[in-house]
Amino acid sequence: xxFDFSDDQKQLRDQARKFLTEKCSPKxxxxxxxxxxPYDKELWKGLAEMGxxxxxxxxxxxxxxxxxxxxxxxxxxxxxANAPVPFSSTVYLAAEALLIAGxxxxxxxxxxxxxxxxxxxxxxxxxxxxxxxxKNVRLTAANGVLNGVKRPVADGAIAxxxxxxxxxxxxxxDGDISLFLVDLKGGGVEVKSLTNLDPTRGQAEISFxxxxxxxxxxxxxxxxxxxxxxxRAAVLCAFxxxxxxxxxxxxxxxxxxxxxxxxxxxxxxxAVKHMLADMYVSATLARSNSxxxxxxxxxxxxxxxEAAAAARISATQAFQHCAKNNIQVHGGMGFTxxxxxxxYYRRANAMALGLGSLSYWEDQLIDRMRKKNAA
Amino acid sequence: MNFxxxxxEAAFRETARKWVAAxxxxxxxxxxxxxxxxxxxxxxxxxxxxxxxxxxxKAEGGWACLHWPKEYGGRGATPIERxxxxxxxxxxxxxxxxxQIGEGMCGPTVMAWGSEDAKRRYLPKLAAGEEIWCQLFxxxxxxxxxxxxxxxxxxxxxxxxxxxxxxxxxxxxxxDYGLLIARTDPNVPKHKGLTMFFLDMKSAGVEVRPIKQAxxxxxxxxxxxxxxxIPDSQRLGAIGEGWSxxxxxxxxxxMSIGSRLATGVPExxxxxxxxxxxxxxxxxxxxxxxxxxxxxxxSSGLKYTSYRAISALSKGERPGPENSIGKLVSGMMLQDxxxxxxxxxxxxxxxTGSDEETVHGQFQQMLLSSPSMRIAGGTDEILRNIIAERVxxxxxxxxxxxxxxxxxxPTKGR
Numbered sequence: 146x147x148f149d150f151s152d153d154q155k156q157l158r159d160q161a162r163k164f165l166t167e168k169c170s171p172k173x174x175x176x177x178x179x180x181x182x183p184y185d186k187e188l189w190k191g192l193a194e195m196g197x198x199x200x201x202x203x204x205x206x207x208x209x210x211x212x213x214x215x216x217x218x219x220x221x222x223x224x225x226a227n228a229p230v231p232f233s234s235t236v237y238l239a240a241e242a243l244l245i246a247g248x249x250x251x252x253x254x255x256x257x258x259x260x261x262x263x264x265x266x267x268x269x270x271x272x273x274x275x276x277x278x279x280k281n282v283r284l285t286a287a288n289g290v291l292n293g294v295k296r297p298v299a300d301g302a303i304a305x306x307x308x309x310x311x312x313x314x315x316x317x318x319d320g321d322i323s324l325f326l327v328d329l330k331g332g333g334v335e336v337k338s339l340t341n342l343d344p345t346r347g348q349a350e351i352s353f354x355x356x357x358x359x360x361x362x363x364x365x366x367x368x369x370x371x372x373x374x375x376x377r378a379a380v381l382c383a384f385x386x387x388x389x390x391x392x393x394x395x396x397x398x399x400x401x402x403x404x405x406x407x408x409x410x411x412x413x414x415x416a417v418k419h420m421l422a423d424m425y426v427s428a429t430l431a432r433s434n435s436x437x438x439x440x441x442x443x444x445x446x447x448x449x450x451e452a453a454a455a456a457r458i459s460a461t462q463a464f465q466h467c468a469k470n471n472i473q474v475h476g477g478m479g480f481t482x483x484x485x486x487x488x489y490y491r492r493a494n495a496m497a498l499g500l501g502s503l504s505y506w507e508d509q510l511i512d513r514m515r516k517k518n519a520a
Numbered sequence: 521m522n523f524x525x526x527x528x529e530a531a532f533r534e535t536a537r538k539w540v541a542a543x544x545x546x547x548x549x550x551x552x553x554x555x556x557x558x559x560x561x562x563x564x565x566x567x568x569x570x571x572x573x574x575x576x577x578k579a580e581g582g583w584a585c586l587h588w589p590k591e592y593g594g595r596g597a598t599p600i601e602r603x604x605x606x607x608x609x610x611x612x613x614x615x616x617x618x619x620q621i622g623e624g625m626c627g628p629t630v631m632a633w634g635s636e637d638a639k640r641r642y643l644p645k646l647a648a649g650e651e652i653w654c655q656l657f658x659x660x661x662x663x664x665x666x667x668x669x670x671x672x673x674x675x676x677x678x679x680x681x682x683x684x685x686x687x688x689x690x691x692x693x694x695x696d697y698g699l700l701i702a703r704t705d706p707n708v709p710k711h712k713g714l715t716m717f718f719l720d721m722k723s724a725g726v727e728v729r730p731i732k733q734a735x736x737x738x739x740x741x742x743x744x745x746x747x748x749x750i751p752d753s754q755r756l757g758a759i760g761e762g763w764s765x766x767x768x769x770x771x772x773x774x775m776s777i778g779s780r781l782a783t784g785v786p787e788x789x790x791x792x793x794x795x796x797x798x799x800x801x802x803x804x805x806x807x808x809x810x811x812x813x814x815x816x817x818x819s820s821g822l823k824y825t826s827y828r829a830i831s832a833l834s835k836g837e838r839p840g841p842e843n844s845i846g847k848l849v850s851g852m853m854l855q856d857x858x859x860x861x862x863x864x865x866x867x868x869x870x871x872t873g874s875d876e877e878t879v880h881g882q883f884q885q886m887l888l889s890s891p892s893m894r895i896a897g898g899t900d901e902i903l904r905n906i907i908a909e910r911v912x913x914x915x916x917x918x919x920x921x922x923x924x925x926x927x928x929x930p931t932k933g934r
Binding site: 151409419422429458 | 525793803810818820822823824825828831835845848901903905909914915917
């Protein structure tokens with residue numbers, strides 16, 4: 146059994162960590178956090194130059210042609226660094242949707258620009274409250290134009306193009322939904338930034354008014370494509386969450402070693418030690434579930450839907466747990482803007498909602514486990 | 521990343537599989553498969569006799585005590601081969617439960633600290649299923665703080681005379697030998713006055729009494745020592761070195777990797793899939809699904825954590841202390857899952873008989889047994905300390921009795 150990343154993949158992880166430690170310090174993250182820039186453009190450019198943006202994009206489309214395991218190790222480092230760039234929207238959602246459903250021409254047009262850092266992409270799925278479900282898609286597509294409003298759209302204000310879920314039927318079935326590709330720099334699009342939990346990753350409202358769009362994948366196949374995209378993104382986001390969990394745990398551990406109270410290191414009190422031990426347990430379970438997700442993703446296994454849901458739930462819980470208790474270990478200092486704890490708290494709780502909430506994925510997991518048991 | 525054996529591992533697995541297929545006592549397969557929690561019971565056979573027979577057969581085939589050297593009755597197998605063997609032995613591994621403490625803890629301690637004569641006399645007989653060993657460490661007033669134990673051993677000529685009491689000794693009533701840690705010097709700090717011995721459990725003055733547990737069962741014993749004589753030749757390690765010797769034993773306890781711990785998740789999933797609530801099946805209820813999913817990912821997380829440890833073994837690496845999370849997570853889960861399943865049963869949940877509405881009381885039994893899972897082999901709190909100190913590098917506890925002579929340590933809280 147070799148249920149681990151290869152030496153080359155681990156080397157890539159070290160390379161990514163080194164790069165991000167240099168180029169994505171908490172100080173750099175704060176420029177975006179404080180609203181002085183919508184995202185870190187320099188970092189984005191650097192990620193492209195390192196080949197990280199196109200690591201899982203085939204060489205014929207301008208990528209490095211590595212694979213999803215390589216993308217997983219980079220994702221972990223992006224989460225650890227709390228990188229303020231549209232990585233997940235562009236790489237996990239837009240690029241994966243193109244890889245799954247794009248025509249040759251669409252792939253040729255967009256994938257090389259993603260790999261080179263020229264184009265930012267996103268997925269426009271949500272329309273206000275609720276979780277991913279065909280019935281929640283109200284934006285319509287007819288005669289090649291879209292009408293409706295999407296919100297929140299992650300990185301919507303800085304995106305160059307979007308994959309948009311639209312209603313093309315009213316039968317009440319999954320086949321009512323189709324996907325479209327929209328050049329957001331064209332006409333018929335109005336973008337408005339929204340304030341959100343995690344200012345290091347923007348959210349926007351995008352209104353489409355008779356906006357020209359080209360189909361992505363077959364008519365009526367939108368929902369089944371989306372489900373595949375969400376499963377892949379769930380695994381990749383889980384790695385970001387695992388990276389974030391580990392960093393939050395480390396911050397808490399380091400502070401517990403440095404801080405003296407009652408004449409002792411606070412990390413010598415069992416109340417604090419046990420809190421940190423429990424964070425470690427959560428982070429370890431999440432990492433192991435995510436590894437299984439990575440295996441399923443990289444081999445396109447039949448187990449992917451179940452593995453993705455398990456990774457998503459476990460990693461969401463771990464990141465929320467570690468981020469919140471990291472603040473608790475820090476005490477009052479953890480509640481200041483000056484300390485970095487809240488950046489991970491914000492990111493953890495924003496990520497918990499990005500692809501559908503925890504309860505949505507719990508529901509999905511049970512459905513998928515039942516399907517497997519029935520088979 | 522893959523789940524495949526290396527060619528060498530595959531060959532080993534094939535040999536093991538063939539041997540198990542040809543030799544396992546298949547008449548017990550069904551009974552063994554059904555008992556997922558707690559102690560194994562065979563309806564018509566004596567567990568110890570069946571266990572001895574299977575151990576003997578394994579020894580003859582070269583499959584006993586795999587990680588031991590060949591000259592002491594083992595196979596000289598690598599850690600990953602041991603894991604593969606466990607997987608292939610499957611449910612039949614439960615049969616040799618009476619030998620687990622000997623194979624995993626007492627044997628390795630004798631191997632590390634015993635004389636060559638002792639090793640040749642005792643280890644092959646343990647491996648061959650002829651003699652069973654138990655471990656005599658815990659005491660009524662020394663559990664997590666085992667170094668605070670009170671059982672006294674006093675030197676009289678070439679012998680030691682032992683007086684005191686041990687508790688939570690699995691298998692003491694059918695064991696031939698016991699590994700005993702006792703206090704030989706009460707005038708020095710507690711860790712420094714201990715010495716390790718082994719003794720014949722049939723010695724005069726040894727009395728084994730079963731303990732009636734909180735769940736009503738009797739699986740463990742108390743062992744009383746009244747002027748029990750142990751020859752000095754049965755001392756392991758130097759006088760006063762017992763604590764270091766015991767660390768060998770306990771380290772071996774924590775090395776058992778790949779043994780899957782019960783979590784209660786498959787049982788709860790099946791129960792919820794069949795239980796009709798007022799609005800339909802329990803598994804269609806969003807609140808039930810949420811709970812079930814949270815437990816399911818803990819269970820799968822444990823499974824894949826052990827896969828990661830096995831992968832490390834396969835590469836010849838030593839898995840780290842992260843394996844202590846297994847018991848910590850599964851123990852709490854069993855208790856929580858039992859409580860939740862009974863909540864779903866409502867009023868009938870209070871019944872502990874073999875009733876249909878409680879699925880034969882399986883969760884009730886789980887509820888009553890689960891507290892021991894959170895205590896035996898290291899309490900939840902000790903395990904959290906281990907993670908905090910050895911994995912995260914946090915400071916050890918402040919030990920107020922560290923430099924105090926044992927006989928000056930307070931013995932009463934109030």
